[in-house]
Amino acid sequence: MSIVNGTLHTSPEHGLSIPIRAAAAYGGLDLNFAQGFVAYQTNKTPEFLAKFPQGKVPAFEGPNGFYLTETIAIARYVSSFAKNVNLLGSTPEQAAHVDQWLFFGATEINPPMSRVVGPLNGTVPYFKPIDVSVREQLSKSLAYVNNHLQTRTFLVTDRITLADIVLTTILRRYFVRLTGEAERAKIPNVVRFVETVANHPKLKPIFGEVTYPEKAEQYVPPAKEAKPKAPAAAAAAAAPKPKAPKPADDDEDEPLVPAEPKAKNPLDDLPKSNFNLEDWKRAYSNMDTRGSGGSIEWFYDKFDHEGFSVWKVQFKYNEELTQVFMSSNQIGGFFNRLEASRKYLFGSVGVLGAANDSVIAGVLILRGQDVKPVVDVAPDWESYEYKKLDLSNPEDKSYFEAALAWDLEVGGKKWADGKNFK
Known part of the structure; x- marks a missing residue:
């Protein structure tokens, strides 16, 4: 395998680098990735901006001061070294x-x-x-x-x-x-x-695997918050309403088509747990998060590792994020689409960073040991990555607690705004 002479500045898992990595793989070429590159951080440094003023990633640094940006341009350059497969055509x-x-x-x-x-x-x-x-x-x-x-x-x-x-x-x-x-x-x-x-x-x-949805994802507007009723209207609504007289023929009350029985959620068949998710939600809402007597202490005292699990959740397409408030609204929309799983799920997810330089990350506490049955009620659940956390691992435990306390920091990006799913 021959090596492309130069350095690719990006993280190997960055979505925009896929065509470059794929061209190299198909052409039997080896790419040199910049050591220690951290997305949305390294490309903001003065050293990087001196070579690539726009701070765009991926970026390619070749010999003799050759600098190149834009994914397709870099992919074409890499493809030009794959002489045996004619990635750019032979005529x-x-x-x-x-x-x-x-x-x-x-x-x-x-x-x-x-x-x-x-x-x-x-x-x-x-x-x-x-x-x-x-x-x-x-x-x-x-x-x-x-x-x-x-x-x-x-x-x-x-x-x-x-x-x-x-x-x-x-x-x-x-x-x-x-x-x-x-x-x-x-x-x-x-x-x-x-x-x-x-x-x-x-x-x-x-x-990776090519996956298909059963139905195309459609926009679902966020649920509107119910407005408080005026005192008079509330009293009127609370007053008992007279019942309409029952028709003489009881047969008229029978539906023409029997209602289908409501499908049972398989999560309801899991063994009973001593950890009450609703009690946790109340504890989180009413207690300080950290410190003695705080909600985190309450959580560790009551948590059932067999009946529930804790997951890291991160948005896959952070390069698409712009304004912080819009990203926060996106989290709210995702949570709204998880409504069917409310009794199985708690979430604390935030926007970390600043406008045009942010990520969405947080944690979920959910029933069972598999994330999919809980989150796939939301059409956009696959837009997020999920990783099960081991709370006996200090790094995972620190991430979990920081997300609950809204002081999580990832790649130098600090918590800017967030939402809870309760």
């Missing part, structure tokens, strides 16, 4: 078609997809006419790709090119959230294309 015509599809993905797929996802994440306001228009635009673009792939396995040649890698990177994010069974049925060639590229033996470790 001028093929190279032009590769560029054509790179621009198509960047202009016709990614922008409308981001406009749809933004309101779902709570990072931009939702306007139904815009959402409908953008989804239609996205559907037309995907229909064009589907038609192009009617007689082709890949976009340009009979082998994978950078165009296939970049478009698959973009589409994976689309499929995970915005294409249900009905939408996928209209673009079978696109589905086959994404699965073919993402499951290539050299690329699967980078792309």
